[in-house]
Amino acid sequence: MPKVLLVEDDYVIADGMSRHLRVAGFDPVWVGKGRAALARLRYERADVCVLDLMLPGRDGWNVIETARAEGIGTPIVVVSARGGEQDRVRTLELGADDYLVKPFSMEELVARVRGAARRGVRPAAVERGEALEVEELLIDPARVQAFVDGASIELTPTEFRLLHALACERGRVVTRDELLQSLWGRRHTYRDRTVDVFVRKLRDKIDRSAPRHTFIQTRYGVGYRFEAIAKGAPHLSHAVPD
Numbered sequence: 001m002p003k004v005l006l007v008e009d010d011y012v013i014a015d016g017m018s019r020h021l022r023v024a025g026f027d028p029v030w031v032g033k034g035r036a037a038l039a040r041l042r043y044e045r046a047d048v049c050v051l052d053l054m055l056p057g058r059d060g061w062n063v064i065e066t067a068r069a070e071g072i073g074t075p076i077v078v079v080s081a082r083g084g085e086q087d088r089v090r091t092l093e094l095g096a097d098d099y100l101v102k103p104f105s106m107e108e109l110v111a112r113v114r115g116a117a118r119r120g121v122r123p124a125a126v127e128r129g130e131a132l133e134v135e136e137l138l139i140d141p142a143r144v145q146a147f148v149d150g151a152s153i154e155l156t157p158t159e160f161r162l163l164h165a166l167a168c169e170r171g172r173v174v175t176r177d178e179l180l181q182s183l184w185g186r187r188h189t190y191r192d193r194t195v196d197v198f199v200r201k202l203r204d205k206i207d208r209s210a211p212r213h214t215f216i217q218t219r220y221g222v223g224y225r226f227e228a229i230a231k232g233a234p235h236l237s238h239a240v241p242d
């Protein structure tokens with residue numbers, strides 16, 4: 001029976017989630033504080049962690065950041081009333097695997113937890129490989145960072161993983177569904193803009209700072225392609241499809 005660490009300071013909400021998860025075949029273990037959640041993540045083997053962000057003392061963001069920094073790969077499904085894009089992006093960048101905005105149906109919670117349990121523990125770090133140099137851009141897996149003309153562009157770990165995934169498929173259009181499955185472990189849905197948001201952030205850091213080329217190209221309605229194209233040359237549209 002898969003164990004679910006449930007981190008929620010509201011007893012009524014926690015009790016409701018626990019009952020539905022138990023009926024669905026999971027073994028929920030409830031804690032109400034971030035400090036206790038970290039202790040459980042360190043010393044017990046939960047299959048999935050369901051984590052609220054607004055916790056007393058150590059908040060959910062700190063729990064995620066600390067867990068990932070310590071190499072804890074337990075899938076984390078965040079549940080929060082904070083539904084803004086900035087909150088979702090920040091949480092995913094820190095290392096959460098999924099984000100569910102309150103209020104939500106218990107059926108959807110169970111489905112998200114089941115998907116996270118099926119995917120299993122995430123790798124602790126980006127797979128190492130040879131550095132890739134394309135025109136003025138250097139992608140260095142050993143340092144988990146990219147450089148334009150020798151200057152670091154300060155990518156977050158998630159931004160680097162996305163860039164590295166695209167660069168490893170240089171010249172091929174990679175679909176949103178492929179990227180979501182390989183980096184976030186879930187299928188693309190119509191309203192899911194996770195990949196588009198992170199591509200926009202990559203372009204802000206790479207394409208706008210690189211003096212001679214753009215590197216992240218769009219195939220309208222399909223996905224993205226890594227290819228160096230001289231600035232001013234005609235290339236595929238950067239527009240994000242609806």
